[in-house]
Amino acid sequence: MSEGHRPDPAPVEDLRTTEVDLGGLVSVLATHLYSTPLVALRELVQNAHDSHTRRRLEDPDGGHTPLIRVRGDAARRTVGIEDTGAGLTEPEIHAYLATVGTGYTRLLREVTGNDELIGAFGLGFLSAFSIADEVTVTTTSHREPGLGHRYRSRGGEQYSVEPVAARATPGSAVELTLKTEHAHLADEHALREVLTRYCVLLPIPVFVGDDERPVNDVPVPWRGPAEGDRHEARMRFAAAFGRRFEPLTAFPLTPAGADTDAVGLLWVQDGGTYGSSDNRDLAVYLRGMLLSDDARDLLPGWAGFIGGVVESNLLTPTASREDLQRDGHYRALQRALTDAIVDGLYETARLRPAAWRRILARHGQDLLGAALCDDRLFTLLADDVPVPTSQGDLTAGALRAAGGGAVHIALGSGGGFEEMLYRAMRVPIARGDRYAVLPFLRRYAQLRDCRIVELGSADGNRELFRDPERPLPAEESAWLAAALADEGEQLVPARFEPPGLPLVLVPDREAELKARIEDDRADARIPSAALRLARAFTARTDGEVRARLYLNLAAPAVQDLLAAYRTGHTGAATAAGLLRSLKVIMAAAAGPSAGSPAGDLTAALAGIGTAVSALTAALPPGLPTVPDTLPDGPPDTLPDGPPDTRSDGADTGPEQGAGA
Incomplete structure (x- = not known):
């Protein structure tokens, strides 16, 4: 800029006043x-x-x-x-x-x-x-x-x-x-x-109107000097204020730190919840006047069973005074409420055991999820919260004791053969398909350093179904597979308890998940992000093996079946048909499983009659005999055993196989 040169003056703005309608x-x-x-x-x-x-x-x-x-x-x-x-x-x-x-x-x-x-x-x-x-x-x-x-x-x-x-x-x-x-x-x-x-x-x-008693003539338990039973006063206020549910217990909210002056009362509602049910009910008062009747977002997401009243002078309202600005005071109150709920539950467990038992019974499912969200709650609830099992609600400790030091979990969505197996073993099985049960018990097993057996997973199956002492010859395995397994089932010779259970069918949970997510309607039911993760998880399975049929080589019935097959006994086919029918009937009794073949129950029932007829064909003199031609059923379609190699060439009749 040359000396003496001055910039041009800024133009004068033509300011106008905003018109308001x-x-x-x-x-x-x-x-x-x-x-x-x-x-x-x-x-x-x-x-x-x-x-x-x-x-x-x-x-x-x-x-x-x-x-x-x-x-x-x-x-x-x-x-x-x-x-x-x-x-x-x-x-x-x-x-x-x-x-x-x-x-x-x-x-x-x-x-x-x-x-x-x-x-x-x-x-x-x-x-x-x-x-x-x-x-x-x-x-x-x-x-x-x-x-x-x-x-x-x-x-x-x-x-x-x-x-x-x-x-x-x-x-x-x-x-x-x-x-x-x-x-x-x-x-x-x-x-x-x-x-x-x-x-x-x-x-x-x-x-x-002309009332002589004001509408706000209600003792507020967190104001003024305490008189009488504080807990009783809190319960009276909670009962008067609660709109939908009676309170099971009530505990105070006190100021926590410089960023919140909030005081009030929280209570556990006597309203049934399950998992994702959200019955949070929080009213916020600013300087004594109701600001928000539904401020549930101030409560932690896992606290679907909590109701309460909070008053504060520091919270900032919106212009309509029906909501709160999400500022530092708001976030501080969120933290204070979480701490107050945890402290209140600890106080209830310690001082009011009857109320604590009612809370556990009413809100067990919610508390399982809550325990996973807060380490302090997990410590409190680990040994107390009930877990749904095949034998009713049990604590994780009771599950562990009944399982001989291991916690057993079924991963399926129904009882199925998992429950059949555990009933035979007389071991309670946790229902891993229920809300928060599986992650809660996994964490419990880590905390208590105990074994966890997840039936349906590869590790769980290996623990329950041990390898046989000697592998079966390929010819015997092929015959057993043809005699016992349906399409989509893989025969797995094993040894497991109890010996009275000859076989058990375990659905492949990865194949079951793959079938569900590949359903034509899956995209409409499952969020896209979750769908991508599930498909990545199931990419390692082709889905052809939908269930594994574990054959118990320790079972006397299976040992006799193999002995009959090895000696060429014609009763082997009949006995195998009986076991195959038993498998289908057990599956029907246990309930359908999305991942396992259904089997033909009508044919299985007919097969029972066929086997009984065949095994009782040789009757004492004077009793009626069965026809030479047996009715149609599964045994007639089963492969026969190896031909009889006796020197006289005579066939082995059904009556000789009855004791096989």
């Missing part, structure tokens, strides 16, 4: 700012409360008696809210009552720092027009006790103010002429129900 603004704010017209009642009672607080701050020696009374007149379709607070002068009516977004309460809070004042945005009075055709305010200021003024407006866009006789005592009376669709609010029973919820924590008494 007052009618549209009033309509939006009055009609759409709030989720329910009931909020208008809350806002007007809140204004009355702040008027009392203002009068006490401005005239601390005035000795006025605070009181709020709400009346309904169904015949006139009106609701009135009257207070004995500070009242308004005529300039204050113009400056605050009739100016959108300007409120004396906010100014007073900034000047005095008083935390009892509730209003913040100068919008509360506007809510009256969401339910009323006409709003009238008759007021006398405590500063000018001899003057009275009446504000009147229809719709909120235009208003008038006129002098009237002063009220007997300073304060204000707001009268709403209700819109037709909100005429039901003039019923005093409805008013009493709504205001009991909204005002239960307000320190100023709120009356409805």
